[in-house]
Amino acid sequence: MTDSKSRLLILGANSDMAQATARIFAAHGHPLMLAGRDLARLESLATDLRLRHAATVSVHRFDILDTASHAGFVAALPVLPDIALCMVGLLGQQRESERDSAQASLVLRSNFEGPALMLGVLANAFAARGSGTLIGISSVAGDRGRAANYVYGSAKAGFTAFLSGLRNRLARQGVQVITVKPGFVRTRMTEGMQTPGFLTADPEDVGRAVYQAWSRQRDVIYVGPLWRLVMVAINALPEAVFKKLSI
């Protein structure tokens, strides 16, 4: 029964959003491949998924920043997944990124270079097979650069553009590409940030949104319907006005 369900690979599976997404796919009977750096925590999550949902789970060591290893990682997987979900992300400290280019570089590589190159490798494998779904978690922060987080935001903007191009390239080759743009999410990444409650999602909301986007074969989704409106409004502001705001 479970083996007829699409197999999901999660890159960066130890994040709060990844864990919530894994649980939703596991509850629907999907076999899971969890990839990340902290193997011990991944094993613990795998046990949790087996006990909660009797899921079929494997764990795989993976480092998004080690781009030279990406092709080898995919080639070494026991089976090519049907769905690949990239949940890697690093918010960093904007102020620190402004002062320290090594820090900025880490943010850019973690949110853009690493995820884009890895999904590129998977895209080729999926295209060769002629099927599959690639899902990238981008961010509303990539829709317009703001003083508060533009290093992170610009990396996400790059990732959004990359996913858009990938979708265009693969549209006629049987491969679906989905861009997911969460707004504020209550996770370890945003700990201590005071965010407006009605615009803040829980990791479980993101998980449900990802599952829905996959099952309905959507292209680009925002997590929380309000965000689409908020971003339309923000994008509509003339630059002369926008640059003087602190939002």
Place this chain on the structure above:
Amino acid sequence: MKLAGWGNFPSVDCRVISAAGQDALRASVMAEPSLIARGNGRSYGDAALNPKATLLTRRHDHIIAFDPVSGLLTAESGLLLADLLDIFIPRGWFPPVTPGTKFVTLGGMVAADVHGKNHHGAGSFSNHIESLDVIQADGRVVTCSRSQHADLFAATCGGMGLTGLISSVSFRMKPIRTAWIRQQTIRCANLTDAMAQIEATQHWTYSVAWIDCLSGGADAGRCLLYLGEHAEPDELDARHAAAPLAWPRRRLVRVPAYFPEWVLNGYSLQAFNAVYYRTARPGSALVDWQSYFYPLDALLDWNRIYGRGGFTQYQCVLPKAASAAGLQQLLHVVAQAGMGAFLAVLKQFGDHPGGDMSFPMAGYTLAMDFPRQARSLALMNELDAIVADHGGRLYLAKDARMQAAMLHRGYAGLERFQAFRQRSSAANRFTSHLAERLEL
């Protein structure tokens, strides 16, 4: 960021950090000279607030092991009771003890040593714990139980997170055959009648009374006694018997905004209580587990009904011998003040000793919500005197306002608890707004 408990008071600016996984928790303990764990933030007062570092453990929620023969479950402390119920009821398992909301974490259940409607027979949550893994002030992860590091175990159950960081919990679930509860409702005319009925129905697994604390005189203490028993499959109708461990999914309703303070007043509450008392149907009914155990969970953010000023839940327990006289006095004072609330609950506790700072004792517990106003604070000070004079005490998980002296009079295990915290160096590292207020 501003944090508060469920009662929305006090609201304190806290530095918030979070961690998941025992290694990450340990690293946080070692890095923070002063911290307190916060699970799902459902204690009412200031127990899970520390301005220097409040550590969110909600994502530390892996199930580690489950034995389907014995029902022994081991899980990380951030696991939500709601998740546990969703996963295990369909498999025929139920928690041995549950508080009145499912939106609590296992760690919180240990720290408050929560009780449920079955305390008279089953005791509190700690009575069902096999062992705990606690991260101590020096960074050691210590497994404790009744026989192993018993002093740490006794101080941690009910210890409000002040003895160390609870990393994982092992306890025994109990088998059930349906997701339904056979509920018996009995109308009791006054307090004497209620206590007689409660005594006479002790063989029921679950028992709790909703009490109209606004009626005075001869009607004082009139209440509806709800008894409950896990239903057997043959009690269900054909449709439900086909899937006895399934239950109807409810749409949850969220209270959209804080109510203005004037909505709840003596008149509106008196009317609510009177209607509630008169429209209840005595007799037997089958209800699903959510309606029986967690009626308020269907109304998300219900604490907003009390307005932005917040509210206090006053929950006390009186020793059995002093209960009749003490409760009579408490109800009299509350009815006189005309300040009772929606939710006054009366329940009998059995004789099941828990940890050093566990709230329950053999006797009766009374819980009432009061909106936070100068008048209600004065009333609660009056109630404190009655509770203390009768040898009772207040529940730390609900409290936001009592004075240290009140705590010291009521908790006989306090000295042992404080000695343990000094000895283990927990006293400096694990602290909270509540701990400082009460000089724990």
